[in-house]
Amino acid sequence: MRYCILDNTPKHLYSLYMEISGLQEKISILSGAAKYDASCATSGSSGFTGKKKFGASVPSGVCHSWTEDGRCVSLLKVLYSNVCKYDCAYCVNRSSADIKRSSFTVKELVELTGEFYRRNYIEGLFLSSGIFSDPDIVMEKLIETARSLRTDSGFGGYIHLKIIPGTGEKLIKEAGLWADRLSANIELPTDKSLQCLAPQKSGKTILGAMNDFSGISREMEETQRKIRFLPNGKTRAQFFAPAGQSTQLIVGATEEDDRQIINLSSSLYNKFSLKRVYYSAFIHPGSYVRRENRYDPRLPESAGPPLVREHRLYQADWLLRFYHFSAGEILSEEEPFLDAHIDPKTAWALKNLDFFPVEVNRADYETLLRIPGIGAKTARRIIETRRSRSLNLENLQRLGGILKRARYFLTAGGSYIERPDDPARIRRMLSDTDGAGLQLPLFEF
Ligand code: SF4
Known part of the structure; x- marks a missing residue:
């Protein structure tokens, strides 16, 4: 097991308490269920760090662990619940999967985050969830956890919340008041692919959430700028997700080429000022699901996650963000795939x-x-x-x-x-x- 939060720790009272209360099993299920989401990394934001608070994301960011297939996992990266009424073909938590289901309560998550942080096991929280109810109700649970961590526990460390597809603008705004970063996963490069593999989701809704985030962020910055210049200088607008927004894109589950992916990333950076697009090499969910009808004709037969392709996409992405390259310079219609052998x-x-x-x-x-x-x-x-x-x-x-x-x-x-x-x-x-x-x-x- 790669989640070393507990495994490498000598038994002490808190872990005994967790064992008795069943929390250990919940962590095992819900952190395992979250590990395929690549869209988390700290960004060194200092928005919530303060004198009377514990935790800071600036010095070292969220701790990560490395899974066997090479991806980076933050130590307290969990789902609120892995119960999901959606049936996305690429996901281990889809409704038709025969897996063990579990859910945290807000109180449990707040306690766990605080206790793990104090013991230096983690430096932040990445919280997502399966869609166990109406999207707004699910989002409210994530917000409640972040709000309670900030206000009841005085937690100043890094918080990354997932925007549940279909969440309204009001809740996105509320979430950004407590979290450092928000992310809405675009999942697949085209709406056609999304319709095929995740028919309950829509590209329009996901892009709408990104657009809402950008609008709120601009509005809050403007307010903050104005308030900063008030004569008394005492009032200050609250931060809104100071580490910005990110997204995740699954690579290799559908037939799109690298050119389509890089063009999409480029337009997401330009339109919504995204901080990061995370590329996640497709892992066939059949390999992780027990007694599941493993064959799904919509999914490619995969020998293993296309990690080299994922790596090249990250390098190309770097050229877009830091080296002033345009998408058209990196790939062309004649050569739509990145070279596997050279950067x-x-x-x-x-x-x-x-x-x-x-x-x-x-x-x-x-x-x-x-x-x-x-x-x-x-x-x-x-x-x-x-x-x-x-x-x-x-x-x-x-x-x-x-x-x-x-x-x-x-x-x-x-x-x-x-x-x-x-x-x-x-x-x-x-x-x-x-x-x-x-x-x-x-x-x-
Ligand atoms: S919405 Fe889709 S991707 Fe998200 S947990 Fe449910 S099945 Fe998985």
Whole structure:
């Protein structure tokens, strides 16, 4: 079992109490049920941290554990309930699944979060739920938990609440007053796929929730800005989800290509100012469900979660958010899938060799960012350093271990480290699977 909250802990009174009260079993069921939701990570927001409160999400964020299939799981990542009246084909908690069901009470969750936090097992709470009743009723339970943690317990740590599909704007606003982050899962790249695998959900409703969040967030920022300038300076508007909103997209359950996924992410970032899109490699739920009719013709037969694809999508996403790439530069109609063997930035560089070499003594920040191996930090350091002296290859190396990738794509004072004469060879050298990681042939001429 990967949830080490209890397993690695010596028995003491609190764990004894949990055993007797049945809480331990609930944690096991409801944390197991939540682990496939990838849309949680702390963002270092400081909105709820304060002097008379315990907990802070700034210094180290939520603790995570790593599951066997490589995904990152926060330690108190639970569902309020895994009872669900929806029947999403890709989900272990769907109504037709023959699994053990359980639910917390608000009081139990508040106590658990506080006790675990104080014992340093967790640094925050990620709370979602199956849809056991009307969406607003489910959302109210999540809100009640967050509100009680903030007001009754004085909890100042990180809280991430899931927006239950179909929740009204009023409750989204209320949720954002107590949580650091909210997320509405888009789940699948197109409405057609959603209709096929999760017919009770609709893309319009999910995008509507994101839109509501953006509207409320703008409105609250505006109010806060105005109030800050009131003459007495004492009143301050409450924060609204200071760590913003995120979403999760399942990769590989339906036939959409990477280009459709990256185009969708790009428009979500632009339209709703999302902080993150989390990509979750599809895991066939049949592998986790007992006595379930495991065969569902709507789902692909999967040998295992497409983790390399997930990884490449995260890299492409990074290019969108931090490297000023557009979706159209990363993938095209002719090549709709990301290269499994090289990272998307190197793939772009190899297709655009006429853009290179970049002269590091003259290039602006955006151009430096296009060089494979050079990240935002190194680009800033290059610009900083060259204010006082011009860079040569030797002192470039001292700026960071960048030259393994960058060597073919830059010049310093007009000198190449290595001319990019043979793109096929560069591709081989920079490939994750065929290149530097493997032993090179002895006699390569
Ligand atoms: S709504 Fe769908 S994805 Fe969410 S818990 Fe229920 S079955 Fe699973």
